[in-house]
Amino acid sequence: MSTGADLDRIGARWQVLTAAARHRDALELIQAHLDAHRAEPYVWTLLSQTLNNLGEGTDGESAAREALELEPLSTSALINLSRGLALQGRFTEAETAAAQARDLDDQQAGTHAWLALVHHEQGRYVEALEGVQEALRLQPSGDNFALLAEIRISMGQHDQARRALADGLAADPQNRQLLLLSGRVSHGEEVVGDQVELLSGMLAASPTDRGPLDQLKQEVLARGRHLALLPWLQGVLFCFLAPLITQVPAGGAAALALWLGLAVILRARFLLRRLSRAVPAGFLRDVLRESPDARKGVAALIAAEAWVLAAGFGAGLAAAGDGLRWSLVLLMGGTVLVLAARYLLHRAAYRALEGFTEEAAPEYAAARDRYAGDRSGRALWAGVLGALLGLLALLQQTYTVFAGAASAFAGAFVLAEAVHFSVVKLSLRRHLNSRHLNHRTPPEGHPGDTDRPGRLGKPPPRVLLLGVAVLLVPALMLAAGTWLLAAGSVP
Structure with missing residues (x-):
């Protein structure tokens, strides 16, 4: 057998393994034939490409330099060199190598796309945008549209990102990168439909595909978090x-607490059953059981519901006096369990990200937030509703203790959510770590062109920092509510 034919067979087998994300097997294949x-x-x-796929940038760089010794004008080797350097955080050198590859072949879309990605990793979004637009002019492929959408997300331009997503799927309806990226684009479901159904379908077609598997886990955990x-x-x-019940009779208020509890339980049951049917059989149960944080989060959620139901029922039975006041204080304490459930399920979601380590926990917490685009802020709308109800309750003239409980309950939650949201966003700003490049595929037309999902990478420049005024409102609600709980009038 000729050397050329032998190399063709090795390359074909390598492509199959790499496309299936079996990078260790691909490495063993290459190493077995390297001496010959x-x-x-x-x-x-x-x-070099295989080592880079495994995140081993130093070795990937060495292999790329060996290739360049044999073929100095190889754009593929230069891009692999750039990628290995970027994995080590050596972005200036990575940019130089990427620019050399682009200059060698400026009519190849892949060289422009890779240089755009390096600029993106450095936070140079305008240059990245120019590069990917040139790549799209040369080759309007799904992968290049995916890079454009990522850059738009990083710039906080979700409308343009959604447009890039739609245009990319029109050009390549089955592009895996675009389909996975839809979960990070604000209102991406308008383009691809329900995320759970989409990811479940992708997983059914390829059960060993880690990308949709991880993203489906995160989607399921995020929906569990919303249940809290x-x-x-x-x-x-x-x-x-x-207080709207005439003279707050014991039976009426207690019945109200029970009816509200029943409505919440039925609603949660309905949502969980619908979610369970949308994902593969047993998937929801396995996700909630395999993660200690998820198990604790579900336990905290159940405890929160039991606490709120019991405290509300106790307030309804007490109906008046100090018994009512203390029952409402206990009811407000349920906020702690609600926040614990949301935090634990959030932590379970980012720990499900591939490659998570305890040392990188802050980065992955931020990455989990970015992974869902700007959807993490949607829960604040529920906070606004609760805050509005709490503020309206302050208008109660007769039973101000109820107004105090509503205001304190709403204020405590919104304040904690605002602080958590701000901390995560600030973490996303701080942790611009190069290690996440190993989640990004090289551009089309180069060895190792796979469908792995985008890296966790850079944050958008437009970051929601919930300023002093936004934090001050729930803080004042909490203070005013606590005072009314202690000194307000009771029936």
Whole structure:
């Protein structure tokens, strides 16, 4: 068998393994044939790309330099060199190598796309945008549209990102990168439909595909996190509605607490059943059981509902005097369990990200937030609703203790959510770590062109910092509510 034919077979087998994200197997394949083909730059290029896929930037750089020794004008080797350097955080050198590749072949879309990605990693979004637009002019492929959407997301331009997503899927309807990216674009479901159904379908087509598997886990955990809003809204609604019952009779207020609790339980059951049917059989159960944080989060959620229901029922039975006041204080304490459930489920979601380590926890917490685009801010709308109810409850003239409980309950939650949201966003600003490049595929037309999802990378420049005024409102609500709980009038 000729050397050329042998290399063709190795390359074809390598492509299959790499496309299936079996990078360790691909590495073993190349290493098994390396001694016989040391004089071939192609083998060193494949080795460099494989090492880069595994996140081993130093070795990837060495292999790329071996390829360049044999073929100095190889754009593939230069891009692999750039990628290996970027994995080590050596972005200036990575940019130089990427620019050399672009200059060698400025009519190849892949060289422009890779240089745009390096600029993107450095936070140079205008240059990245120019590069990817040139790549799209040369080759309007799905992968290049995906890079454009990522850059738009980083610039906080979600409308343009959604447009890039739609245009990319029109050009390549089955592009895996674009389909996965839709979960990070604000209102991406308008383009691709429900995320759970999309990811479940992708997983059914390729059960070993880690990309949709990880993203589906995160989507499921995020929806579980939203369920934690239900007992909180239940408590605020009870405080808001109870004074409307004539003279707050014990039976009426207690019945109100039970009805609200039943409504929340039925709603949660309905949402969980619908979610369970949308994902593969047993997937929801496995996700909630395999993560200690998820198990604790579910336990905290159940405890929060039991706490709010019991405290509301106790307030309804007490109906008057200090018994009512202390029951409402206990009801407000349910905020702690609600926040604990949301925090634990949030932590379970970012720990499900591929490659998570304890040392990188702050970065991955921020990355989990970015992974969902700007959807992490949607829960604040529920906070606005609760805050509005709490503020309206302050208008109660007769039973101000209920107004105090509603205001404190709403204020404590919104304040904690605002602080957490701000901390995560600030973490996203701080941790611009190069290690996440190993989640990004090289541009089209180069060895190792795979469908792995985009790296966790850079944050958008437009970051929501919930300023002093926004933090001050819930803080004042909490203070005013606590005072009314202690000194307000009771029936």
